[in-house]
Amino acid sequence: MIPRYTRPEMASIWEPQTRFKIWFEIEAHAADALAELGTIPKEAAKTVWAKARDAVFDVARIDEIERETKHDVIAFLTHLAEIVGPDARFVHQGMTSSDVLDTCLNVQLTRAADLLLADLDKVLAALKKRAFEHKMTPTIGRSHGIHAEPVTFGLKLAYAYAEFSRARDRLIAARKEVATCAISGAVGTFAQIDPRVEEHVAKAMGLVPEPISTQVIPRDRHAMYFSTLGVIASSVERLAVEIRHMQRTEVLEAEEFFSEGQKGSSAMPHKRNPVLSENLTGLSRMVRAYVTPALENVVLWHERDISHSSAERMMGPDATVTLDFALVRLAGLIDKLLVYPANMQKNLDRLGGLVHSQRVLLALTQKGASREDAYKLVQRNAMPVWRGEGDFLVLLKKDAEVKKYLTDAEIEEQFDLGYHLKHVDTIFKRVFGES
Numbered sequence: 001m002i003p004r005y006t007r008p009e010m011a012s013i014w015e016p017q018t019r020f021k022i023w024f025e026i027e028a029h030a031a032d033a034l035a036e037l038g039t040i041p042k043e044a045a046k047t048v049w050a051k052a053r054d055a056v057f058d059v060a061r062i063d064e065i066e067r068e069t070k071h072d073v074i075a076f077l078t079h080l081a082e083i084v085g086p087d088a089r090f091v092h093q094g095m096t097s098s099d100v101l102d103t104c105l106n107v108q109l110t111r112a113a114d115l116l117l118a119d120l121d122k123v124l125a126a127l128k129k130r131a132f133e134h135k136m137t138p139t140i141g142r143s144h145g146i147h148a149e150p151v152t153f154g155l156k157l158a159y160a161y162a163e164f165s166r167a168r169d170r171l172i173a174a175r176k177e178v179a180t181c182a183i184s185g186a187v188g189t190f191a192q193i194d195p196r197v198e199e200h201v202a203k204a205m206g207l208v209p210e211p212i213s214t215q216v217i218p219r220d221r222h223a224m225y226f227s228t229l230g231v232i233a234s235s236v237e238r239l240a241v242e243i244r245h246m247q248r249t250e251v252l253e254a255e256e257f258f259s260e261g262q263k264g265s266s267a268m269p270h271k272r273n274p275v276l277s278e279n280l281t282g283l284s285r286m287v288r289a290y291v292t293p294a295l296e297n298v299v300l301w302h303e304r305d306i307s308h309s310s311a312e313r314m315m316g317p318d319a320t321v322t323l324d325f326a327l328v329r330l331a332g333l334i335d336k337l338l339v340y341p342a343n344m345q346k347n348l349d350r351l352g353g354l355v356h357s358q359r360v361l362l363a364l365t366q367k368g369a370s371r372e373d374a375y376k377l378v379q380r381n382a383m384p385v386w387r388g389e390g391d392f393l394v395l396l397k398k399d400a401e402v403k404k405y406l407t408d409a410e411i412e413e414q415f416d417l418g419y420h421l422k423h424v425d426t427i428f429k430r431v432f433g434e435s
Helices: 008-013 016-036 042-052 059-069 072-084 086-090 097-133 153-178 195-204 220-247 275-289 291-296 307-336 341-348 354-366 371-386 392-398 408-413 417-421 424-432
Strands: 138-143 146-152
Touching: 008 097, 008 307, 016 042, 016 059, 016 072, 016 097, 016 195, 042 072, 042 086, 059 072, 072 086, 072 097, 097 153, 097 220, 097 307, 097 424, 138 153, 138 341, 138 417, 146 153, 146 354, 146 417, 153 220, 153 424, 220 275, 220 291, 220 307, 275 291, 275 307, 291 307, 354 371, 354 392, 354 408, 371 392, 392 408
Parallel strands: none
Antiparallel strands: 138 146
């Protein structure tokens, strides 16, 4: 985790003290269940809670023990025994390390998902607000980066809103898929521990029992989780790149907020660069970088190996922390985005009316011209305008073959900007509902 791109609430989920606290809760809840089943004394389970419930675990001490044992869970259990005393011998009865590690990881991932869902809500709120603000602000739509037909800036934002709404649904599903608990013992057969212990721990930790585990929880669940984060990151970058394009000097339809005292360049005092959007592009790449190891972690040997472990120690914190930062940054960027409707109109008019070429094409076919002939008539008048040699409307009115089909008034009718925006309300209702 890089402090520059880390928010405290998400970082706290992955801190060693938090991890050891979760480990303790898993062990203590398991002890409660074992006590109810008569496997260990009830007083022992009570002692575990009484002695360690409010303990601040000594991370340095655990690290010291691990340097000798070369085993993180054993190091923790040894330190826990130092706190609890003799009754600690009843902790971890019938359990294996992965029962603790995997259940803890899933607790952390569900907590991280909850924060990410809150982040997505911030992004959605900002997008909705700005979409309605610019619902009917006309701008040029581009395909292949080239002027196509008119849209509105509100539609661009509504498109992003719909995309992030889908992202939210996917994250809810991914959270549910990863929210499982395994307390099934070595190779997952429950040979040394009753399945009711797993049920008890799962309920206490806000999870559900894993239907069948080996010695690990199946990693296809985690692959789906991190893949979902990767898709969300791609949505972040798609919107960030759109803003970067709009802020180009030759376009300047929108730009990032530039605060008082902010500097854009160490060399050129005039610069106002899309640094937040570019930063989001880079952060998105890092989140996606963890998708491949998550997919590869699915392929473990037999009932268990630990080839996934080292990767997950990095990808769990890094992917969630990075996406958390990116989503909050994106929400702020959209909320403060500077929008320039006059420049949008200027760019819309830049091609001398060529953006209405399809309307003219269709009007000619409606009046009896074949599609092939209509296309040739429109294109031969469009190309001089493309080269800066005239106005599309004027050239069409001068074209005798066009005039065989359309009057001047009918030609002018095809240049109505409002025609392109007549279904904006319909689209908004599809995206945002009736509100």
